[in-house]
Amino acid sequence: xxxxxxxxxxxxxxxxxxxxxxxxxxxxxxxxxxxxxxxxxxxxxxxxxxxxxxxxxxxxxxxxxxxxxxxxxxxxxxxxxxxxxxxxxxxxxxxxxxxxxxxxxxxxxxxxxxxxxxxxxxxxxxxxxxxxxxxxxxxxxxxxxxxxxxxxxxxxxxxxxxxxxxxxxxxxxxxxxxxxxxxxxxxxxxxxxxxxxxxxxxxxxxxxxxxxxxxxxxxxxxxxxxxxxxxxxxxxxxxxxxxxxxxxxxxxxxxxxxxxxxxxxxxxxxxxxxxxxxxxxxx
Amino acid sequence: xxxxxxxxxxxxxxxxxxxxxxxxxxxxxxxxxxxxxxxxxxxxxxxxxxxxxxxxxxxxxxxxxxxxxxxxxxxxxxxxxxxxxxxxxxxxxxxxxxxxxxxxxxxxxxxxxxxxxxxxxxxxxxxxxxxxxxxxxxxxxxxxxxxxxxxxxxxxxxxxxxxxxxxxxxxxxxxxxxxxxxx
Numbered sequence: 001x002x003x004x005x006x007x008x009x010x011x012x013x014x015x016x017x018x019x020x021x022x023x024x025x026x027x028x029x030x031x032x033x034x035x036x037x038x039x040x041x042x043x044x045x046x047x048x049x050x051x052x053x054x055x056x057x058x059x060x061x062x063x064x065x066x067x068x069x070x071x072x073x074x075x076x077x078x079x080x081x082x083x084x085x086x087x088x089x090x091x092x093x094x095x096x097x098x099x100x101x102x103x104x105x106x107x108x109x110x111x112x113x114x115x116x117x118x119x120x121x122x123x124x125x126x127x128x129x130x131x132x133x134x135x136x137x138x139x140x141x142x143x144x145x146x147x148x149x150x151x152x153x154x155x156x157x158x159x160x161x162x163x164x165x166x167x168x169x170x171x172x173x174x175x176x177x178x179x180x181x182x183x184x185x186x187x188x189x190x191x192x193x194x195x196x197x198x199x200x201x202x203x204x205x206x207x208x209x210x211x212x213x214x215x216x217x218x219x220x221x222x223x224x225x226x227x228x229x230x231x232x233x234x235x236x237x238x239x240x241x242x243x244x245x246x247x248x249x250x251x252x253x254x255x256x257x258x259x260x261x262x263x264x265x266x267x268x269x270x271x272x273x274x275x276x277x278x279x280x281x282x283x
Numbered sequence: 284x285x286x287x288x289x290x291x292x293x294x295x296x297x298x299x300x301x302x303x304x305x306x307x308x309x310x311x312x313x314x315x316x317x318x319x320x321x322x323x324x325x326x327x328x329x330x331x332x333x334x335x336x337x338x339x340x341x342x343x344x345x346x347x348x349x350x351x352x353x354x355x356x357x358x359x360x361x362x363x364x365x366x367x368x369x370x371x372x373x374x375x376x377x378x379x380x381x382x383x384x385x386x387x388x389x390x391x392x393x394x395x396x397x398x399x400x401x402x403x404x405x406x407x408x409x410x411x412x413x414x415x416x417x418x419x420x421x422x423x424x425x426x427x428x429x430x431x432x433x434x435x436x437x438x439x440x441x442x443x444x445x446x447x448x449x450x451x452x453x454x455x456x457x458x459x460x461x462x463x464x465x466x
Contacts, residue, residue: 023316025320025323025324030416031415031416031418031423031427032412032413032415032416034427035415035427035431038321038431039431041321042360042361042364043358043360045291048313048314048317051316051320052313052316055316055320056316059320061323061329062320062323064329065323065329065333066316069336069337070311072333073341077304077307077341077344080341080344080345
């Protein structure tokens with residue numbers, strides 16, 4: 001029996017021979033002794049060190065295990081890096097509002113709006129005969145962000161999200177709202193500089209957003225958004241750029257039409273809302 | 284006894300939480316023989332032991348921040364064992380599911396009083412030691428898994444490869460036997 005008091009309250013350490021027998025996994029250690037050894041080792045660093053020495057002396061099989069684990073561990077640690085401290089992730093609350101792929105898409109949307117604004121300002125300074133690009137882009141600007149709200153390809157947890165109780169229209173609308181909350185102020189600021197008043201594009205913008213969601217219930221959100229954006233580009237943006245005059249559709253006179261369309265697509269969206277609880281709709 | 288480094292295991296874990304690789308290596312050097320021996324006494328398959336140890340230390344490396352000292356009486360070593368015991372049970376469960384092969388447990392310890400036992404009387408206590416020694420091996424295994432290793436009934440069942448009901452019955456019998464022996 002040792003009388004070295006370091007590290008243990010009782011002051012009694014495991015006898016060397018018993019430690020050796022424990023190290024090699026020998027049978028025949030009486031139950032109470034075995035329990036005492038295990039309980040003691042958990043609380044006594046010096047005895048753990050001695051056990052380590054005993055293992056290296058007496059138990060080649062254990063040393064083989066230790067070597068194997070150390071090699072595997074080196075590789076695994078190098079591969080995994082540090083998880084908890086370094087990895088930044090969206091807090092739980094944010095995930096309900098923003099799809100994972102949202103930030104890059106929002107950044108891209110803002111970039112496009114800024115480029116349009118730059119072209120507008122350049123155009124104003126020279127001749128000023130082209131219609132405002134910000135105005136032309138505004139109705140479809142949120143679509144890029146909106147597609148991220150419900151996408152199998154962009155959301156790594158899409159299957160989980162779909163299966164969650166919160167899935168469905170409410171979640172999609174919530175994420176859409178998050179997109180609009182960013183995009184609309186940016187558009188408003190850009191429009192102010194480019195001379196495109198929100199009164200002219202806000203309703204079309206809402207109509208397109210809700211329309212994409214409603215159409216997305218039928219053909220998938222991605223396809224719907226892409227289709228609507230292409231349609232807008234072909235039918236409105238290109239002709240008005242070619243003709244060099246603002247499109248009729250964005251004149252104040254056509255606002256009642258946009259209001260009616262917005263209401264119509266909103267009703268369609270609500271009627272078919274169950275589509276956003278089905279996996280296959282996330283294209 | 285070896286040179287005792289000035290840092291204890293708890294401080295090492297705190298350093299690991301800050302991403303200190305050297306602290307991790309030191310913790311591995313200090314605790315891995317102990318963990319290997321303890322696991323090998325519970326599982327006869329060295330491959331499985333290595334797998335469990337690797338998972339355990341990887342979890343320590345990744346989750347060092349989650350080491351809430353209070354939950355295991357502040358002992359980092361106890362924390363490591365808690366992780367390892369759970370991983371062992373998980374691995375056995377996985378293996379049982381994959382292969383339908385019963386877990387390889389070491390044969391029950393034989394009750395042979397050794398000279399060293401005298402030395403440990405002070406730690407465990409005479410009556411308790413006597414009672415433990417007289418306990419049937421299968422009852423003692425259950426007690427060991429539940430009391431010493433801190434496993435639940437379900438985990439104990441996986442570790443020993445017996446149904447949960449059996450674990451409960453044996454735990455009750457062991458309790459009664461110990462109570463009688465101590466009264």
